Amino acid sequence: MFAVSLGDGAELRPLEPWHAEEFLSHMERGREFIGQYVGLPDRVTDLESSRSFLRTYADKATADTGRIYGIWTGGKLVGGVMFRTMDIPNASAEAGCWLEPSAAGRGLVTRAVRTIIDWAVEERGIHRVEWVVASENEPSIAVARRLGMTRDGVLRESFLYRGRRYDMEIWSVLAPEWRAARSA
Incomplete structure (x- = not known):
């Protein structure tokens, strides 16, 4: 297993099925905060659903169609980043994230997503990375924005979540833009 330092005592590591108990505890600590815009806490409600969710991403990693990574600080799981989808033949991927309140505001997600985009572009040949976000989710x-993504557009009231419709923004960065920004 690998760990990538994110600075400030934080590290990025693969999040695997054997982390199910720790993942569930993390969801319990951040359930309402994470669940403001992300459906993950609604899917991870007990040990079996936690294990099942992580198994889904282990299967995606095996099929090269997605990845999931945890963010740990001081040995405690506090958030994560993922490629919800990876379409290697079309060289595109959708990145996502979540974080519990205790770790918010420290730049951990930005640094973690930067790490996985570097990997996707340089190692997997991904040309386009998308970021899909509720228009109200300012963080x-x-x-x-910090990752240098461009806002491609808004899908009006496209996401029904907890009985409410949300506008979803699509942001993206292309491999040439990513490389240019990284070398600047």
Whole structure:
């Protein structure tokens, strides 16, 4: 297993099925905060659903169609980043994230997503990375901006979540833009 330092005592590591108990505890600590715009806490409600969710991503990793990574600080799981989808033949992927309140505001998600985009572009040949975010989720939009993504558009009232319709923004970065920004 690998760990990538994110600075400030934080690290990025693969999040695997054997982390199910720790993942569930993390969801319990951040359930309402994470669940403001992300459906993950609604899917991970007990040990079996936690294990099942992580198994889904282990299967995606095996099929090269997605990945999931945890963010740990001081040995405690506090958030994560993922490629919800990876379409290697079309060289595109959709990145996502979540974080519990205790770790918010420290730049951990930006640094973690930067790490996985570097990997996707340089190692897997991904040309386009998308970021799909509720228009009201200002912290996540700020991450997209810090990563140098471009706002492609808005899908009006496209996401029904907890009985409410949300506008979803699509942000993206293309491999040439990513490389140019990284070398600047």
